[in-house]
Structures are given as structure tokens and as C-alpha cells.
Amino acid sequence: MALREQLDADMKTALREKDSLKLSTVRMIKSAMKYKETEPGAAGPLDDAGILQVITSEIKKRRDSVTEYEKAGRSDLADKEKAEIAVLQHYLPEQLTAAELEKAVADAIAEAGAEGPRDMGKVMKVLTPRIQGRADGKVAADLVKQKLAT
Structure with missing residues (x-):
């Protein structure tokens, strides 16, 4: 439906x-x-x-x-x-677990070829459609920022 x-x-x-x-x-x-x-x-x-x-x-x-x-x-x-x-x-699809979100972030970073914090926009452009409605965008952005800082 x-x-x-x-x-x-x-x-x-x-x-x-x-x-x-x-x-x-x-x-x-x-x-x-x-x-x-x-x-x-x-x-x-x-x-x-x-x-x-x-x-x-x-x-x-x-x-x-x-x-x-x-x-x-x-x-x-x-x-x-x-x-x-x-x-x-109730209307959102099943939410991603923390492990699934981390994997999605890692995949998006690899696909975007990101090397540092300056590439956050590229990563979010790849990641956002994949997690739309299934994870909080702010949580995902914080995780991307954390991964790119290291």
C-alpha cells in the first residue's frame, strides 16, 4: 500500500x-x-x-x-x-542500527573518495539518498565528520 x-x-x-x-x-x-x-x-x-x-x-x-x-x-x-x-x-521505514549506519558512512566515504573534512559535502551527497528516512541526518552528519577527522 x-x-x-x-x-x-x-x-x-x-x-x-x-x-x-x-x-x-x-x-x-x-x-x-x-x-x-x-x-x-x-x-x-x-x-x-x-x-x-x-x-x-x-x-x-x-x-x-x-x-x-x-x-x-x-x-x-x-x-x-x-x-x-x-x-x-510509524510511517518511516525500519531505522538503521548503529552498525548499519557506520557501514553506510564508510561505503559513502569510499565511494566519494573523501580524504578529509573538506570532502564532507561529497560524502553527504552520496550518503543522504541511501539513508533517507531510515536514519537521522544529524546523527549521520556527525558520524561522517568524526570519520573524516581521523
């Missing part, structure tokens, strides 16, 4: 079951997808890869919000954001 169809089905289920958290989160994803599809230069309806990018972006926004809410002492809002992250992660 395509990701768009899965979202539609989950929204109907959440409506029937009166699951307000899941319903609001799926509606937010669909809204973000619609915005992405209608922005200038958009190529039309998003495919599964485009939808995964939207979901990953929304997860990143939520994580940033959790950090800010915790700094401000608003654990109630932080808990709501964490619950939304859990719903969003």
Missing part, C-alpha cells in the same frame, strides 16, 4: 476510533504534503520518497520543539510533541 493511501486509511480509522492524537497528526502530515505540492516549482503530487521527506521534516520540527519546551519547563507540551513523534515514526 502506498504511503498516501496508508495515511488516508489511518485518518479514517482515527476518526472512527476517536483517536484525536493520531487524527491531528495525520491531518498535519497531509497538510504539510499539500503545502509541499503547491509551493512554487513543485512537480505535482508527491511520491513515497517525497512524503517521507515531509514526515522526516515534521519529526525534526517536533524534536526541536521538545528541546525548547523542556528548556522552558513545559513538560506537558513536550509530552504532546513526543507523542506526535511516535505517531510520525
Whole structure:
């Protein structure tokens, strides 16, 4: 089942079951997808890869919000954001383990022919499509930086 169809089905289920958290989160994803599809230069309806990018972006926004809410002492809002992250992660493919991510980084470094920190952009250009939606980009970038520094 395509990701768009899965979202539609989950929204109907959440409506029937009166699951307000899941319903609001799926509606937010669909809204973000619609915005992405209608922005200038958009190529039309998003495919599964485009939808995964939207979901990953929304997860990143939520994580940033959790950090800010915790700094401000608003654990109630932080808990709501964490619950939304859990719903969003349901739509992502299985996440890479630390060992799998390290192997992907090593392969990308070898393929890009990187020799030092200046080549980080080349490595990330090779690595990003391979791990899209399956690993946190910041964690991957930190790992690349660490590997290139040695």
C-alpha cells in the first residue's frame, strides 16, 4: 500500500476510533504534503520518497520543539510533541542500527573518495539518498565528520 493511501486509511480509522492524537497528526502530515505540492516549482503530487521527506521534516520540527519546551519547563507540551513523534515514526521505514549506519558512512566515504573534512559535502551527497528516512541526518552528519577527522 502506498504511503498516501496508508495515511488516508489511518485518518479514517482515527476518526472512527476517536483517536484525536493520531487524527491531528495525520491531518498535519497531509497538510504539510499539500503545502509541499503547491509551493512554487513543485512537480505535482508527491511520491513515497517525497512524503517521507515531509514526515522526516515534521519529526525534526517536533524534536526541536521538545528541546525548547523542556528548556522552558513545559513538560506537558513536550509530552504532546513526543507523542506526535511516535505517531510520525510509524510511517518511516525500519531505522538503521548503529552498525548499519557506520557501514553506510564508510561505503559513502569510499565511494566519494573523501580524504578529509573538506570532502564532507561529497560524502553527504552520496550518503543522504541511501539513508533517507531510515536514519537521522544529524546523527549521520556527525558520524561522517568524526570519520573524516581521523
